[in-house]
Amino acid sequence: MGLGRRNGVVLSLGRKTIGLFGGAKDSHRAVREGIAECYPRLWRFCVALSGERSQADDLAQMTCLRAIEKAIQFKPGTHLDRWLFTIARSVWLNEMRRNAIRQAESFSGTHEEMTASEAPTAETNIFAREVFNKVVSLPEAQRVTALLVFVEGYTYAETAAALDIPIGTVMSRISATRKALQSQTDQATGTK
Amino acid sequence: MMARNEKFSDDDLGLYLDGEADAELVASVETALATDADLSERLNALRATTANFTEIYKTVLDLAPNAPSYLSHAEKPGRPVLLALASMVAGAAVMFGGLTLWQPAEQPGWRAVVANYQSLYVAETLTGAMPDPAQQEVLLAQLAKKLGFGLDDLPEIDGLTFVRAQELGFNGKPLAQLTFLTAQNQPVALCIIKTGKETTNTIEPEELFGLSTYSWTQDGYGILLIGPNENRGLQDAAEQFRRTFAHTNA
Numbered sequence: 371m372g373l374g375r376r377n378g379v380v381l382s383l384g385r386k387t388i389g390l391f392g393g394a395k396d397s398h399r400a401v402r403e404g405i406a407e408c409y410p411r412l413w414r415f416c417v418a419l420s421g422e423r424s425q426a427d428d429l430a431q432m433t434c435l436r437a438i439e440k441a442i443q444f445k446p447g448t449h450l451d452r453w454l455f456t457i458a459r460s461v462w463l464n465e466m467r468r469n470a471i472r473q474a475e476s477f478s479g480t481h482e483e484m485t486a487s488e489a490p491t492a493e494t495n496i497f498a499r500e501v502f503n504k505v506v507s508l509p510e511a512q513r514v515t516a517l518l519v520f521v522e523g524y525t526y527a528e529t530a531a532a533l534d535i536p537i538g539t540v541m542s543r544i545s546a547t548r549k550a551l552q553s554q555t556d557q558a559t560g561t562k
Numbered sequence: 563m564m565a566r567n568e569k570f571s572d573d574d575l576g577l578y579l580d581g582e583a584d585a586e587l588v589a590s591v592e593t594a595l596a597t598d599a600d601l602s603e604r605l606n607a608l609r610a611t612t613a614n615f616t617e618i619y620k621t622v623l624d625l626a627p628n629a630p631s632y633l634s635h636a637e638k639p640g641r642p643v644l645l646a647l648a649s650m651v652a653g654a655a656v657m658f659g660g661l662t663l664w665q666p667a668e669q670p671g672w673r674a675v676v677a678n679y680q681s682l683y684v685a686e687t688l689t690g691a692m693p694d695p696a697q698q699e700v701l702l703a704q705l706a707k708k709l710g711f712g713l714d715d716l717p718e719i720d721g722l723t724f725v726r727a728q729e730l731g732f733n734g735k736p737l738a739q740l741t742f743l744t745a746q747n748q749p750v751a752l753c754i755i756k757t758g759k760e761t762t763n764t765i766e767p768e769e770l771f772g773l774s775t776y777s778w779t780q781d782g783y784g785i786l787l788i789g790p791n792e793n794r795g796l797q798d799a800a801e802q803f804r805r806t807f808a809h810t811n812a
Contacts, residue, residue: 520616525582526582541573
């Protein structure tokens, strides 16, 4: 958990807590007060990462707990949403992704199978299930990159930094996403 | 797919639409647009493609839940996270010679970590796991031996059903986690770790990460009972555990 690696010092005297560095207090307040507002978009980012609703719930909550825990590292005045996305991505890659894949029964490397096994149990609402089926119609790397560029309005450079990948990878993912979306549209409209 | 306009690739047009094209490409696309109807159609088709994607994710946003209330509670008194930090200032506390050392400044490291972990527990975490009682007994005995703390005479507590014991670890030390379900299927955990602190005669109630915790020290072992907020039975349960351990581990 890395509780030992902290920048600020806080003294706890019974029920009273005194922050020795004012900045730490501001950081905590900014994170605490901002989380609720950012939560829906954080959850959506977690949906893009995990492709699945209950995983997104767990990931979003875990991200917030982690953010509260290391709030001292947050610089008030910067983008809380972007900071939360970075934490979510790291929690997903380092702690949850492997288990999520293991849990998907009969998973053998294709997204179609993963969706087919999960959808009936995980999502009973037909409308929502359709939406989630559309979400997983693109691979994780493409949908996360496309979410940041097309929906969140990140530049390629910002996306590269957020996902810790070279800008060339952002470009090739965006290009591949456009092709995949185009071919989905063609199939749906029977134009191909 | 559209008929290709030879001058620009789909990738070029993608860069243009995403605002990532360099000045030269922007200028040549815009010059061509003035005379090339096909190009304008291609751009519209590409726009429509990403619009579909954007639309799906707008719908996802509509499905998003609100932030769980414990997240805003978690920090209300400014305490839990700060408590976690406080463990590192145990040393600093010594400089303030007047402070008594049993105060929470020393211990919260493991308690905050346990609470953080426990906050991820839902009923399904435990209702799915119904381990073999005989195996659990063996495991409890092994845990007790490793920890050096008797766990063989756990009290029967109304409203708490024992589910399983697990060995966790904190800073290289074994941490026993005994999990229970309440009558309402809410997860509760009893955690024990060697701290070397003196026995406390009172139970300290606290709210950590939106959960109620009751902690005390018995003969060098930190003990924490953690469970859902506003569950009145929890404090009584903590008192029963405290009395039992005071008897069996004195």
